[in-house]
Amino acid sequence: MSDRPELKALTGARGIAAWLVVLFHLRFMMPGMGGPQGWLSQAYLAVDFFFVLSGFVIWLTWGERLRQAGPAGIPEFLKRRIARVWPLHAVMLGVAMLFAVALIVAGRPDMPQYPPAELPLHFLLIQNWGLTGRLTWNVPAWSISCELAAYLVFPWLVMTADWRRWPSWALLAAMTGLAAALWAIFTALGATVLGNLIERYGVVRCLAEFGIGTIACALWLRWRDRPMAPALGCVAVGAALLGGHALGLVPQILAMPLVFAALVLTLALSSGMRGNVLEWTPVHYLGEISYATYLGHWILWMAFKLAVVPAGGMGWPMALGFLAIVLGASVALYHLVERPAQRWINGRPMPFRRTGTASI
Structure with missing residues (x-):
């Protein structure tokens, strides 16, 4: 591919x-x-890492190909992305349905986490597009629903934002702007951490972080031939943001998408190095x-x-x-x-x- x-x-x-x-x-x-203070209480942020990483990988794999193919390349792109995420999702949704039936047979008919009326939304992977008020059925699939929205937006992003032509400072500013916009939106909605408002605004969270990932990939493409200095810079920026968040100076919603961008960039720049x-x-x-x-x-x-x-x-x-x-x-x-x-x-x-x- x-x-x-x-x-x-x-x-x-x-x-x-x-x-x-x-x-x-x-x-x-x-x-x-x-x-709430256990060391795993923040592990849900791994999903935000996924969103940034997904933007990076999709831009790397498909950015130039879609730019060259133009709109004619969109159907093939979407086919391959659906092939990547939908079959296993459909199988696990089927397993969840069998589990719900087993619960009914076992005498547990009150199952609000398995609402039959929402099954069509889950089947189409649109359940987390602000259409439901809770996480149901196979709960982790909420982020895959958001990813599908990002896939639909991605060709438009490629056609309108040619990151290759942007200077590095402008890319860094755009990345920071996306994180700031996510923080502003979530704060206006009353959220204090990225894990809030998943049911209604998970798509917003995904799109912002996916976009940040595409910019991180554009930076990697221009820095990969001389990786040492950029990698050290990413480590320094990531550490500064984490320190600022720990001290209460930088809110989590603003800090973590940029931390994960720095992490993904560092990992990409160090990929292939001996002893990794x-x-x-x-x-x-x-x-x-x-x-x-x-x-x-x-x-x-x-x-x-x-x-x-x-x-x-x-x-x-x-x-x-x-x-x-x-x-x-x-x-x-x-x-x-x-x-x-x-x-x-x-x-x-x-x-x-x-x-x-x-x-x-």
């Missing part, structure tokens, strides 16, 4: 981020990790199966918690057992569902393709 080499450090980081989300959802049932632990084969593989981990763990956790976990929480042996189940399910979903479905859809010809038009 692309002649660009993979930045393996980014793939490895994606795997770690997916497992942070898993642990975030388990935290109240795991020893020593619960409570994120490129170690097992870590890289966790990144390869990370989408299956992210989408697959929630319903597994709901069933496991209901069937096995006592009311007082679980000890480490039980917790590690569940994590092993998630890992096994991720491997199976990746190899048996995600990749085969992606290959099958990508292999289908686009209808009404003009004769002589090159496939992109």
